[in-house]
Amino acid sequence: MTVPKDTSTPSSLRLVLTLAIAGLVSGVAIIGIYESTLPTITANKARELREAVFKVLPGVSQMQALVYRDGQLVAVEKPDKDEPVVYGGYDEQAEFVGYAMPAAGPGFQDTIGILYGYQPGKKIVVGMEVLESRETPGLGDKIYKDAAFVGGFSALSVVPEIVAVKKGTKSQPNEIDAITGATISSKAVVRIINETHANWSAQLSAPGSEPQLEAKEKTGTEAEQ
């Protein structure tokens, strides 16, 4: 209706060729941009993860990925795809500090992905960071914007399990104040931590026998990338 100036029908071959060439050029362009941005993207992701681990585990300056294989936790350079992984956090002297546990579960709108720091010796959660969330802006997003709620995870006992209570009524070490107006989201965070803790508690090494920091990681967890 618009373009045609010549009314003759081009041959099918020409049509096929045009689309094939367009597809080919497009494919090459996409591969080019994918290859050239991939290193930056993976580096960004690794950096984000490392920053999150350091944030949820105060005092940690080195980390390594740990997976549960053959009945014990072992350090790996790169976990297999879809293999559950936790991160061991170590201080300057390579002493074990705690685990950073990735966890995810349904929130109010979509999956909430979090990372929390856990000290098995004291059985307490020492930090929580929301990595992924589509909770309602202004309400549910307080699970990571409300400093009081996030701060509530700095010394939270997991025995017998974490309980979200009405704001201002926290009285036990395993209780945390839920956020007014974001009860579902804050309870979801607590439930996610409880479930992850229940799943992992048998698999984590006994306190005192955590996997050693492997020497090659000392330079700064380049292996993570």
Added chain:
Amino acid sequence: MKKNQSQEEFIKGVWRDNPVFVQVLGMCPMLAVTNSAVNAIAMGMATFFVLVGSSFLVSTFRHVIPKQVRISCFIIIIATFVTIADYTLLALVPAVHKELGAFIPLIVANCLILGRQEAFASKHPTKLAVLDAMGMASGFLLALLSLGAIREILGDGALFGVKLFGENFEPWVIMILPPGGFLTLGVILLFFNWFKFKKDEFLEDVAAAERSEG
């Protein structure tokens, strides 16, 4: 004449034929990602890049692309630019990319872009096509930005993340939720229609006055 036409092609997209406020195109990103000014700008820039790039290529190859497969070719071209924009944003500004989420790949389906290829770029020389695309994309960016700024100021009490009001400001949360997008857009469209109505009225008055004088 030549220069005027170029200017005209650029200006029309920004104001007279503004893709959002006048043509009411591209509503999906318009409503979805304008909950903050930064998101609006990122979306606007991505669309700008895709639209200008696609218009350039479509216009350059307009005699080579057979009309029977033109829409498929346009979509391939647009999709390629969108993928480039997607990966570039992911590499350079991961935080913004996370906020925009699925709406960057969805630029492919923005009817503003395909519309400009079909209506303009495939029929005009490259220079005009690029100017037209720049005008339209700037108009789109402007529209996104005004909506994003209004919604962020009212819904979060901030602009570009900088708090504007004191502690006592109670954010009008609904403005950054989806209904806020519809409300704001509705009010702006009302203004544009009112403006057009008044302008037509004014022009009629002028014409009537000229007739009575002459």
